[in-house]
């Protein structure tokens with residue numbers, strides 16, 4: 001956990017639920033989700049396919065209205081998009097006609113701030129993500145992992161306190177993914193952000209997190225909230241030989257297997 005982590009939760013959910021209303025009936029995605037995340041914490045969320053993980057993230061991001069239960073960021077109810085929240089999805093979705101630096105600065109050109117941001121700050125973000133040399137390149141000149149890192153920079157452009165990530169590395173090959181996990185750990189430790197990461201990789205969940213939250217099959221609720229007592233910085237070489245790692249991986253896998261289909 002980062003030094004800036006404090007006792008009061010930055011993100012708080014109580015009895016959070018979500019029903020999608022459709023022509024062929026209603027779908028209950030979430031039921032009674034309770035979770036508190038402190039500033040500076042890194043929390044991973046795993047759960048069966050379709051259990052409501054993305055729904056949870058969209059509620060937190062203000063992309064879905066909160067109609068059931070309570071959801072607050074720094075004690076304020078979430079009512080819509082917030083500059084305090086950055087979101088990263090599985091596809092980086094960079095605009096192909098803009099350079100990497102322009103893509104990263106994009107969130108600064110919409111909404112209240114129309115100026116395009118401080119170039120030095122954008123350069124520092126790219127530097128932090130190991131993309132310093134690529135500021136003037138176009139997305140097609142970057143590998144998938146680099147594009148995803150640029151997407152993370154874009155999410156951090158407005159300096160949000162909270163970073164929400166929905167299976168951000170799902171489309172990458174296994175080795176690139178491990179490298180990205182190491183990068184993300186470093187970025188998180190340097191930036192002091194509060195991160196909620198949704199992933200279907202148990203290894204990734206444990207490697208990165210202070211806590212692994214396991215969700216039930218739909219309607220999703222919190223089945224378990226497991227602390228990861230493994231010192232940082234972590235590496236994939238050392239973590240697999242840590243006794244807490246194997247025990248935790250077994251516990252998470254057991255919980256997910258009992259819930260049925262794994263993603």
Ligand SMILES: Nc1ncnc2c1ncn2[C@@H]1O[C@H](COP(=O)(O)OP(=O)(O)O)[C@@H](O)[C@H]1O
Nearest residue numbers: 020022027029048049050051052053054055056
């Ligand atoms: N916009 C929507 N309209 C109707 N049903 C939806 C919508 N989005 C998701 N769902 C349903 O809600 C459930 C949870 O979806 P989702 O949050 O995407 O799960 P996960 O990310 O865990 O795979 C699924 O059954 C899905 O089909």
Ligand SMILES: [Mg+2]
Nearest residue numbers: 053054055166
């Ligand atoms: Mg999803």
